[in-house]
Amino acid sequence: MPREISLIVIHCSASPNGDSLFRGTPGTPSQITPAQTIDAWHKARGFKRDAAMCRIWNPDLRSIGYHFVLYSNGAVATGRAPAEIGAHVAGFNQKSLGVCLVGTDRFTSAQWDSLRVLITGLQKSYPSARVVGHRDLSPDTDGDGVVEPREWLKICPGFDVAAWIAGGMQAISAHLQED
Numbered sequence: 001m002p003r004e005i006s007l008i009v010i011h012c013s014a015s016p017n018g019d020s021l022f023r024g025t026p027g028t029p030s031q032i033t034p035a036q037t038i039d040a041w042h043k044a045r046g047f048k049r050d051a052a053m054c055r056i057w058n059p060d061l062r063s064i065g066y067h068f069v070l071y072s073n074g075a076v077a078t079g080r081a082p083a084e085i086g087a088h089v090a091g092f093n094q095k096s097l098g099v100c101l102v103g104t105d106r107f108t109s110a111q112w113d114s115l116r117v118l119i120t121g122l123q124k125s126y127p128s129a130r131v132v133g134h135r136d137l138s139p140d141t142d143g144d145g146v147v148e149p150r151e152w153l154k155i156c157p158g159f160d161v162a163a164w165i166a167g168g169m170q171a172i173s174a175h176l177q178e179d
């Protein structure tokens with residue numbers, strides 16, 4: 001049975017802007033992809049994927065908590081299968097998908113393009129899902145119905161997702177990383 005998805009949560013990897021997270025020598029078996037780099041971080045944090053899902057979907061990634069990773073070169077990598085519960089936002093993993101942009105608060109034009117295409121596609125697949133930034137799911141501690149900057153547990157994903165959607169999902173110039 002497909003999993004019910006009510007939230008699509010955008011994250012950043014909180015790694016230095018401009019660092020692709022590729023490691024090793026390109027074109028050789030020593031090369032490690034950004035998804036594998038993040039997988040190693042999540043392994044260190046104790047995240048563990050479902051063994052049965054792991055066998056049929058990205059078996060090289062045993063830990064990664066996200067469903068998608070958007071590389072600085074514009075590539076979109078998958079992490080966990082959409083049917084698999086992620087590990088990316090406390091309290092909201094059950095019915096959500098996690099999308100991670102490599103960087104902290106500046107992303108390449110290729111990443112902004114990929115984000116628009118990916119989110120547009122996911123909205124078609126999950127028309128009732130709300131698209132939010134990780135920080136938007138912080139507790140509304142003063143109960144005024146708005147999660148204000150002082151209430152953010154993290155700044156992730158480093159930009160205002162609601163404003164990005166309202167602006168037609170265009171790259172935000174203040175958050176544009178030169179490549």
Ligand SMILES: [Zn+2]
Nearest residue numbers: 011012134156
């Ligand atoms: Zn996050």
